[in-house]
Amino acid sequence: MAKHSVQRKRKKTSNGFSFGSAVVLVLCFIGVSFGLYLWQAAFSIGQTTPTVDDDDFRPTIGEPPYRIVIDAGHGGSDPGARGVVQESEMTAATAEALNAWLERDPNYIPLTTRESYDSTAKPAERAAAANAQDPDLLLSVHGNSAPEGSSAAGFECYPAVPGRAYHQESYYFAKQLAKAMQAAGASLRGRGGIRYIYYQGEVKQLVESSHKEVRVERSFTILEDVNCPAVLAEQCFVTSDTDVAQFGSEDGCKRTARAYYEAICAYFETTPLPEE
CATH class of the missing domain: 1.20.5 (Single alpha-helices involved in coiled-coils or other helix-helix interfaces)
Known part of the structure; x- marks a missing residue:
């Protein structure tokens, strides 16, 4: 036991x-x-790496028709940059030709940010006008300039900056714009034609798109204040004879408008109408 x-x-x-x-x-x-x-x-x-890398991101596009705001930069009492052509005249011609493509395509509803190209409206007012129309995408059309004697030329565009609600969609659209403009014969400035702009007081700072950090400084007002993916495009240098001949003249604006239209179609995965 x-x-x-x-x-x-x-x-x-x-x-x-x-x-x-x-x-x-x-x-x-x-x-x-x-x-x-x-x-x-x-x-x-404090890290800023997105959940999905910008280069792998694809936007959620929904069903057509898509509401596209085409913002012609400057106009009215604000002529913009002056050179071989006046910036406001070039942006108006490009926007008009682009809107014509969008009006013909049943997948799109073209919208504007002011009543006419001759009217004056501040960027914040144009953003408010765009928001009132419930847009799916905004493209702000501009032209670049350089000091006399400069040989600067080429295309560049500015999407909504990192940290903003529609940054990845805007960056994706910017890639489609750069690709279409390169196919049309434009040289791309910076890192693949895509850059960011920040304002430090009155000083404008240009940053390459490889810089993904989130910053508190504001970018272009039209990009900051609009409630949809948005890109500001500098289609050519109005101070360059060669650039204007390709993308800022009457025929050049039509060529650029076609490239922008094809970029919009690429973003929304629709088939572009055939060229005439």
């Missing part, structure tokens, strides 16, 4: 040791896992 009692006691002691060890191991595992989680969370604070 004594022998059996000892055996039972040893068996009980052995089982108690195994259970306790398991509990300790589980608690250690939980502690280490929680520690790693806290470390990862602390490390990620």
